[in-house]
Amino acid sequence: MSFLKHVWGDVERQFCTSISHGGLTFPGLLTVHQSQRLIRSIVTSMAVVFSYTACRQLSQMFAAIIFFHGSEYILAVGIHGKSNVTLKSLLISKNYVVAMIFSLLEYLIEYILFPGMKEHWWVSNWGLGMLIIGEIIRKMAIITAGRSFTHLIRVHHSEHHQLITNGIYRVVRHPGYCGFFIWSVGTQIMLCNPISTIAFALVVWRFFAQRIPYEEYFLRQFFGSQYEEYARRVPAGVPFIK
Secondary structure (H helix, E strand, O other), rough: OOHHHHHHHHHHHHHHHHHHHOOOOOOOOOOOOHHHHHHHHHHHHHHHHHHHHHHHHHHHHHHHHHHHHHHHHHHHHHHHHHHHHOOOHHHHHHHHHHHHHHHHHHHHHHHHHOHHHHHHHHHHHHHHHHHHHHHHHHHHHHHHHHHOOOOOOOOOOOOOOOOOOOOOHHHHOOOHHHHHHHHHHHHHOOOOOOHHHHHHHHHHEEEEEEEEEEEEHHHHHHHHHHHHHHHOOOOOOOOOOO
């Protein structure tokens, strides 16, 4: 980053000197001071991109997103067969893309205005740990459930749909949702994004607070008293949802 600033500093000085000595002034073009401010803003922006902190945190973020969605699709194809899987198994919606773009904008703005906020490595590493744990929990849920796991809620019972109560399902009823909740919040803690951390936690929790009762309505229809007993004994896995 210091090398980049040094190079662009030389460019700025030479550019401004040539304009000043040449006495060039053209209507509608930038003044010397405006040019200096423009160059400084470019240098600052590039310094953000090429700094160690930003490179590490953003690369971890992009790697986590690619692995999460890529593995979701691969597992779905492996379990259900390619003919039964669509791109919806990538779990990328319009709202999801907007949320991720907002989180990246928050990161860049805060890094430029308050760079010290992103240097709390114990916070960032805590988020990275949450991200990994959430990923493991979710993938354990998918692998354990096998053909009983789908990305869309089943509203009709099928012969392949069984009530899974072993493995990770002994601990929580909805480990897939639990894992995604931890993963999504962890991505924002890893980036040291205070606004997005709160926003992601609230939005994802609200989504599951609506989805879980709806899904469990059909599970009770499919499995009756067996699911009732299971639900009383095992927590949902998402905070404040019974």
